[in-house]
Amino acid sequence: MPSSRAFDILVIGAGPAGMAAAVAAASSGSRVGVVDDNPGPGGQIWRNEGHKPSTREAAAWFEQIRSSSLDYLYATQVLGPIGSGVLLAEISGCAVELSYDRLILATGARELFLPFPGWTLPNVFGAGGFQALVKSGLPIEGKSVVVAGSGPLLLAVAAYLKRHGADVRLVAEQAPIGKLARFGLGLWREPGKLKQAIRLKLSMGATRYKAGCWPVAAEVGAVTLSNGPKTWREPCDYLACGFGLVPNTELALALECSMAQGFVGVDTLQRTTIPDVFAAGEITGIGGLDLSLVEGQIAGHSAAGDEVSARKLFGRRERARLFARGLDRTFALRDEVQTLARPDTIVCRCEDVCYSSLAGHGSWLEAKLQTRCGMGACQGRVCGAAVGILYGWTRTSVRPPIFPTPLGNLAGT
């Protein structure tokens, strides 16, 4: 029997974008609810940091969240829309209906997995996922780790692992050194970012950081890396691997919001194409912390009808976007990492579909129907983006529920 809750403004996702949106929206006196499937706020970057923020900025935002008048629904998964202005969610296994006048989507991003031989082995993890595992208690003291893939997340994860006693052997960044240097210079225009980068680099100490190389195969106890001309084995207990981020657009798609280049399309006030539905943070474009925060604030103000406050933040958002564009250019995936899969490499873990059985299909729909790729428990969350890169297919629709849920929750009242 689902219970129900009603809000003026409902924010889905309590990462930086959702936190900022909720705080801004609550300042108008509206009844604001915040939903996240984690046990507390913070999203990916500040996961589990509520009581021990890692930076002053994080501390300030947690403090604002605490002092704002908000309704929290943590450990709550939104399963999808079930009518106009109503979402179905699951709290500790039970169904609950959440209704809203205005909705802010801040569902963030997940890691991009690119299939390569050995990527499904138990010693291979997503970089961010591995960090999350360590945050929730995986002992890492003295273990050797290679962090590989692409993007600033690699540095953040490597630094975190080191702080927790891991022996980080190598950070392997696929982007060429030239691009990184140009991006480094670009950082001068973003002093905050520069400080973050320097701090990360300093805390890396003896760890090797190599640009222009990437993983080509993993085995238990080692990873094989390549820089093109040269290929070598690097022993390690764990391989933490991330090739970038993929927006969590499922809920936006289920609400029928229009997409723009794979992200949720928004106007200057962070409005989606669906009336009274706003979006902020990584679902509108991968842009890092600052952009997520300022987009969240703008979305919160405009959802609360305070266009004036929203407009005051446009300049800051523009600067953050410049940085995001630089990120995009710098860490664009080279062809070599997009073609790592061998014929027998598993692409869809849930349904055990390998690379060769997908080849030859004309579209995602056809491949899905014939091979069941993306039809398992994760519903294409992991393989969907990889298949997009490997074959250029795009997913056009999502099926409810967004997350698996006990069947009984679909029985209504």
Add this chain to the structure above:
Amino acid sequence: MSEGRVVVVGAGIVGTAIARALARDGHHVIVVDGRPVGSGATAAGMGHIPVMDDSEPQFALSRYSQTLWDELSERLPASVEFDRCGTLWVAADDEEMVEIDRKKRFYDERGLPSDVLDSRALLREEPNLRPGLAGGLVLPRDQVVYPPCAARFLLDEALSMGSEARIGTPVVAIEGHGVRLANGEQIEADAVVNAAGWHAATLTPGLEIRPRKGHLIITDRYPGYLRHQVLELGYLKSAHGSDRDSVAFNVQPRRTGQVLLGSSRQYDISDPKVDRPILERMVKRALEYMPTLSRLSAIRVWTGFRAATPDSLPIIGPHPEHPGLFLATGHEGLGISTSLGTAELIAAQVGGRTSPIPPEPYWPARLMTVTPHV
């Protein structure tokens, strides 16, 4: 090759089965579909292959088709997930047990094996059913397939016998001797088969078919949870019943260990969106029979459209007014099952041979409103 050229419109399970039968008979077949193979109703359907007892013609076609599936089963690739899991019809109370006895007699008289279960045997066969149900009837020869791969297999067989497939461009008109595609291309043929599923009427006006929407839910993997395709006796009432929306308990074990749950019926809705109220009714109905289903993790809900006819029988045969045009549609909730039988009927008619089973009950003329000649 001596026979003529035939265009088959639609690469669902019905169109691909027809293509295969015609190719085997020596025709040059061109299958045309605007969308990927088996992605229409065929992708939505449950793939249950039962022998039905609701009318003599339905029995004749479903039984004949099942024997064809049996013959084919040895050659089906693993991807088709052919499984002779049997059907278990459940009687909730003593009143329904009377109907079980009638069913049993019906199958006995026609030489089909079936086993009556009492209340205890029922629980032994399907321990997840609620205790207290009166009994049931097992039809051990009934089968299950995964329809999109079955359609792909049938098409591949047709292609291996010289057929062609034009996938990606829809037919905009069936004219004189052939079809016209959306890109303007004309394909000439001696015969055309309209197997466009519930869209058939847009190409052949006057066909009395209505879309009938259904919902399905699939769960994560629970090997051993279920052994048979299990249906409530009321399923037939739901399938044939009036215009009202209806639901029935209908659950299927997949080879993967997943559980596929149906079913709902709604007329005249063309919006494929999940309809919350009827989905809730469908789940509630299922939980009345199998309460532990409520704990299984549901990973996906989808909808599909059956092509329903006023007399619940498919439309198979020559168009009453247009020589060279054949129709194969209106299979409602049985098109996966009866695709192979349908294909043999059409192949016999196109080839001018005697039908393997009496074809009259399925003739299009019985339902078609006569169009005035121009």
